[in-house]
């Protein structure tokens with residue numbers, strides 16, 4: 001299954017919602033509140049080393065915090081925090 005398709009399955013959507021609820025809407029990365037409209041779900045054990053798409057292996061993160069965790073440093077850490085805060089206010 002392609003990566004694109006995986007993100008659009010009902011199973012994955014349900015898992016994302018479960019992870020949101022399990023994490024009380026709090027970002028694992030920065031501890032801030034995460035809007036339910038747009039958020040990322042991080043694999044605690046990465047899929048690349050066998051981590052499963054199971055609730056116990058998932059945690060809620062802001063998209064910006066998730067990008068930062070996966071080493072795409074297009075911004076400084078302070079810029080990520082600022083952007084996550086702005087994202088919150090926009091929703």
Ligand SMILES: [Zn+2]
Pocket residue numbers: 027028029030031032061062065084
């Ligand atoms: Zn965050």
